[in-house]
Amino acid sequence: xxxxxxxxxxxxxxxxxxxxxxxxxxxxxxxxxxxxxxxxxxxxxxxxxxxxxxxxxxxxxxxxxxxxxxxxxxxxxxxxxxxxxxxxxxxxxxxxxxxxxxxxxxxxxxxxxxxxxxxxxxxxxxxxxxxxxxxxxxxxxxxxxxxxxxxxxxxxxxxxxxxxxxxxxxxxxxxxxxxxxxxxxxxxxxxxxxxxxxxxxxxxxxxxxxxxxxxxxxxxxxxxxxxxxxxxxxxxxxxxxxxxxxxxxxxxxxxxxxxxxxxxxxxxxxxxxxxxxxxxxxxxxxxxxxxxxxxxxxxxxxxxxxxxxxxxxxxxxxxxxxxxxxxxxxxxxxxxxxxxxxxxxxxxxxxxxxxxxxxxxxxxxxxxxxxxxxxxxxxxxxxxxxxxxxxxxxxxxxxxxxxxxxxxxxxxxxxxxxxxxxxxxxxxxxxxxxxxxxxxxxxxxxxxxxxxxxxxx
Amino acid sequence: xxxxxxxxxxxxxxxxxxxxxxxxxxxxxxxxxxxxxxxxxxxxxxxxxxxxxxxxxxxxxxxxxxxxxxxxxxxxxxxxxxxxxxxxxxxxxxxxxxxxxxxxxxxxxxxxxxxxxxxxxxxxxxxxxxxxxxxxxxxxxxxxxxxxxxxxxxxxxxxxxxxxxxxxxxxxxxxxxxxxxxxxxxxxxxxxxxxxxxxxxxxxxxxxxxxxxxxxxxxxxxxxxxxxxxxxxxxxxxxxxxxxxxxxxxxxxxxxxxxxxxxxxxxxxxxxxxxxxxxxxxxxxxxxxxxxxxxxxxxxxxxxxxxxxxxxxxxxxxxxxxxxxxxxxxxxxxxxx
Numbered sequence: 098x099x100x101x102x103x104x105x106x107x108x109x110x111x112x113x114x115x116x117x118x119x120x121x122x123x124x125x126x127x128x129x130x131x132x133x134x135x136x137x138x139x140x141x142x143x144x145x146x147x148x149x150x151x152x153x154x155x156x157x158x159x160x161x162x163x164x165x166x167x168x169x170x171x172x173x174x175x176x177x178x179x180x181x182x183x184x185x186x187x188x189x190x191x192x193x194x195x196x197x198x199x200x201x202x203x204x205x206x207x208x209x210x211x212x213x214x215x216x217x218x219x220x221x222x223x224x225x226x227x228x229x230x231x232x233x234x235x236x237x238x239x240x241x242x243x244x245x246x247x248x249x250x251x252x253x254x255x256x257x258x259x260x261x262x263x264x265x266x267x268x269x270x271x272x273x274x275x276x277x278x279x280x281x282x283x284x285x286x287x288x289x290x291x292x293x294x295x296x297x298x299x300x301x302x303x304x305x306x307x308x309x310x311x312x313x314x315x316x317x318x319x320x321x322x323x324x325x326x327x328x329x330x331x332x333x334x335x336x337x338x339x340x341x342x343x344x345x346x347x348x349x350x351x352x353x354x355x356x357x358x359x360x361x362x363x364x365x366x367x368x369x370x371x372x373x374x375x376x377x378x379x380x381x382x383x384x385x386x387x388x389x390x391x392x393x394x395x396x397x398x399x400x401x402x403x404x405x406x407x408x409x410x411x412x413x414x415x416x417x418x419x420x421x422x423x424x425x426x427x428x429x430x431x432x433x434x435x436x437x438x439x440x441x442x443x444x445x446x447x448x449x450x451x452x453x454x455x456x457x458x459x460x461x462x463x464x465x466x467x468x469x470x471x472x473x474x475x476x477x478x479x480x481x482x483x484x485x486x487x488x489x490x491x492x493x494x495x496x497x498x499x500x501x502x503x504x505x506x507x508x509x510x511x512x513x514x515x516x517x518x519x520x521x522x523x524x525x526x527x528x529x530x531x532x533x534x535x536x537x538x539x540x541x542x543x544x545x546x547x548x549x550x551x552x553x554x
Numbered sequence: 555x556x557x558x559x560x561x562x563x564x565x566x567x568x569x570x571x572x573x574x575x576x577x578x579x580x581x582x583x584x585x586x587x588x589x590x591x592x593x594x595x596x597x598x599x600x601x602x603x604x605x606x607x608x609x610x611x612x613x614x615x616x617x618x619x620x621x622x623x624x625x626x627x628x629x630x631x632x633x634x635x636x637x638x639x640x641x642x643x644x645x646x647x648x649x650x651x652x653x654x655x656x657x658x659x660x661x662x663x664x665x666x667x668x669x670x671x672x673x674x675x676x677x678x679x680x681x682x683x684x685x686x687x688x689x690x691x692x693x694x695x696x697x698x699x700x701x702x703x704x705x706x707x708x709x710x711x712x713x714x715x716x717x718x719x720x721x722x723x724x725x726x727x728x729x730x731x732x733x734x735x736x737x738x739x740x741x742x743x744x745x746x747x748x749x750x751x752x753x754x755x756x757x758x759x760x761x762x763x764x765x766x767x768x769x770x771x772x773x774x775x776x777x778x779x780x781x782x783x784x785x786x787x788x789x790x791x792x793x794x795x796x797x798x799x800x801x802x803x804x805x806x807x808x809x810x811x812x813x814x815x816x817x818x819x820x821x822x823x824x825x826x827x828x829x830x831x832x833x834x835x836x837x838x839x840x841x842x843x844x845x846x847x848x849x850x851x852x853x854x855x856x857x858x859x860x861x862x863x864x865x866x867x868x869x870x871x872x873x874x875x876x877x878x879x880x881x882x883x884x885x886x887x888x889x890x891x
Binding site: 117118121122124125128178180184187188191192194196197200201204206208220221222223227 | 557560779781782783784826829831832833834835836837838877878880881882883884885886887888889
C-alpha cells in the first residue's frame with residue numbers, strides 16, 4: 098500500500114473518531130438542557146392545553162423548536178471541547194499501542210503504518226447516559242401533549258341547560274316525527290325555546306328565565322291536554338255516531354253531532370292543532386251522513402284520532418302533575434319521610450300540575466309551588482308534646498343503668514339435681530386411664546405458670 | 555535537526571542488541587536491569603545502582619567497559635577518601651631541572667567510573683564527584699581538566715548498612731539519570747550462575763563496539779524524534795509529581811525537577827532506539843519513568859508512616875496521568891476506563 102493511501106485512511110479514521118467524540122460532547126452538553134426543556138415543555142404543554150385550544154401538532158412543533166434551540170445552545174457550549182482530527186490521531190495511536198507512529202508519520206519522520214482491518218480508538222457509547230435524558234424529555238413532553246387535561250376557566254363552557262328545555266325539545270321532536278301536530282305550532286314553540294336558549298348561559302337559571310320556561314312548558318302541556326281531550330271527545334262522538342246512530346233517539350244523535358262539532362271547533366281554536374290532513378278530513382266529514390259513509394274510512398279516521406290523542410298523551414298529558422301532582426302511590430322510599438303511608442305525594446293545593454287524588458304530603462317543588470316552606474321537608478315531624486305532660490320513657494340501653502335499677506324480674510326455680518344417689522365411699526380410684534384420656538390437669542393458667550417458673554429460676 | 559532515519563536506527567539497533575546480549579552473558583537473570591543500564595548509557599546519563607553486595611554490580615560495569623572497549627576505573631568510597639583521591643592531585647616533579655607541580659589525574663579520568671558504595675564517602679568527596687558528573691571536568695589548583703568523553707559514572711550504594719554512611723542529598727541525587735534497584739536472583743538464575751561461573755575468574759566478554767561507534771550511537775539518540783504529544787506527556791508527568799498537582803501526589807513533599815523532564819526525554823529517545831524506532835513514544839516514557847523519578851521525589855513523613863513507598867506512589871501517578879491532556883465526554887467510554 099502506498100504511504101499516501103495509508104495516510105488518507107488514517108486521517109479518515111481520525112476524522113471519524115473526532116466526529117464521534119464531538120458528537121459525544123454535544124450529546125453530553127445537550128442532556129441537561131433537553132431534560133430541562135422536556136420538563137418545562139411538558140408543564141408548558143399542559144398549561145397551554147388547559148388555557149388555550151391548542152392541538153398536538155402545534156405543541157409538537159413548539160417542542161421541536163425548543164429542541165432545536167437547546168441543540169444549538171449545547172453545540173455552542175460543546176464547541177470548546179471539540180477534538181481535532183489531529184488529536185484523534187494521537188488518541189488512535191495511543192489506543193492501538195502504535196508507539197506514536199502516527200504522530201511521527203504526520204511529522205514526516207517515518208512512513209505511515211499500514212492501517213489494520215479493524216482500527217478502533219477504544220471508544221464505546223455509554224447507552225444509559227446517552228439515551229436516558231432524551232427519552233425522559235420525550236416522555237415528559239409526550240405526557241404534556243397527550244395526557245388528558247380539563248379545559249381552563251377562560252374557555253366558554255356551557256352549563257347544562259334546564260331540564261325542562263330538554264323535555265320540551267324532546268316532546269317537539271317526537272311530535273314532529275309523528276306528524277301528528279300542525280308544524281306551525283311546533284315551529285312557534287321551537288322559536289320560543291330558542292329564544293330562551295339564546296340568552297347568556299348565566300341567565301338560564303335566573304328567576305325570569307325559569308319562570309318563562311315554566312310558562313312555556315305549562316302552556317305546551319295545556320295545549321297538548323286540550324287537543325288530546327278534544328280528539329278523544331270527537332273520537333268518542335264519532336264512534337257513537339258510526340255504530341249506534343240508527344238505534345239512538347234523535348235527541349241523543351243531535352247531542353252527539355253537537356259534541357263532535359264542538360270538539361272540531363275546539364281543535365281549530367287552540368294554538369296546537371292536529372295536522373292539516375286530519376283536520377281537513379274531519380272538516381270535510383258530514384256527521385249527519387256518517388252511516389252512509391265508508392266504514393273503513395271512518396275506522397281509519399278514528400284510528401288516526403286515537404293515535405294522535407295517544408301521542409299527545411305521551412307528549413304532555415302523562416306528565417301532568419309532575420310538579421306538585423302525581424300518583425299517590427309514587428315511590429317515596431325514605432323512611433324518615435315515609436309519613437303515615439302512601440298517598441301523601443300531593444301538594445296542599447298550591448302545587449302545580451293536574452295530579453289526581455288527595456294527600457297531606459309535600460309536592461316536588463317547582464317555581465310555581467307558591468310561598469312558604471314545604472311541610473315535612475326535613476323528615477317526619479316529631480310529636481308535639483305539650484308542656485307539663487308526663488310520658489313514660491323506656492330505655493333499652495343497659496350500659497347506662499344505675500345501681501338499684503331494676504333490670505329484669507323473672508320467675509324461676511333453682512336447678513337442683515333431683516336424681517337419687519346413695520352414700521359413696523372415697524378411696525381408691527376405680528378407673529384407670531386409657532389412651533386419649535386426660536390423666537393430668539394443669540391447675541394454673543399460662544401467666545401463673547410463667548410467674549412460678551420465674552420464681553423458681 | 556536531521557532526525558534519525560529508519561536505516562540508521564536499524565543499524566544502531568543491531569549494535570545495541572549485541573551489547574545487551576553480551577551483558578546478559580555477564581549478568582544472568584537481570585535482563586531488565588541491563589536494558590535500563592544500556593538505555594542510561596545511550597542517554598549519556600549516570601546511573602546509581604542500589605542493591606545488596608554480591609549481586610554483580612561491579613561485574614556489570616566491568617563487562618560494560620570491556621564490551622564497549624572503554625577505559626574504566628573503580629573507586630571504593632570510604633569515609634577517609636578525599637576529593638583529590640578521585641579527581642587527582644598535583645605532584646611536585648623535576649622537569650628539565652625545574653620543579654613543577656604536575657597534575658596527576660585521579661580515577662575519575664576514565665570513560666566509565668564505578669563509584670562503589672558512594673554513600674560511604676564524606677560529603678566533600680561526594681560533592682567533588684558530583685560536580686565532575688555534572689560538568690564533566692575537574693578543577694585542581696585553579697586549572698580545569700576535561701574528563702574523557704564519553705564519561706559515565708555508575709555508582710552503587712548499599713541500602714542496609716547505613717551506619718557510618720553519608721546519604722546523598724536530593725540535589726546531588728538529581729544528577730543521576732537513573733536509580734536502578736538490583737534485585738536478588740531467582741533459583742534458576744543462581745543455578746545458571748553456579749554452572750557457568752568460577753569464583754575468581756572473570757566472564758569472557760567480547761568487544762561489541764569501540765568508542766567512535768559509541769559516540770555515533772549517542773549522537774543518533776539525540777536525533778531521535780520526540781513528538782510534541784510525548785513532550786507534553788513528559789511535562790504533565792513531571793508536573794504531577796508536585797504536591798497538589800494530582801491526586802496521586804498525596805504523600806509527596808517535593809516533586810521532580812526540570813532536569814527530570816530532560817532526563818525522561820533523553821531516556822525515552824534511547825529506549826526508542828533500542829526498539830528500532832525513529833521516534834519516542836508514550837510507552838517509552840511510561841516504561842522508564844520509575845527509574846528516572848524514584849530518586850527525585852521526596853516523600854512526606856506521614857506517607858512513610860503510612861507505609862507508602864516511592865514505587866507505589868509513582869505507579870499510581872503514572873496510572874492517573876493520561877497520555878493526552880484531552881478529556882473524553884462522559885457519554886463515551888474508553889477502553890481503559
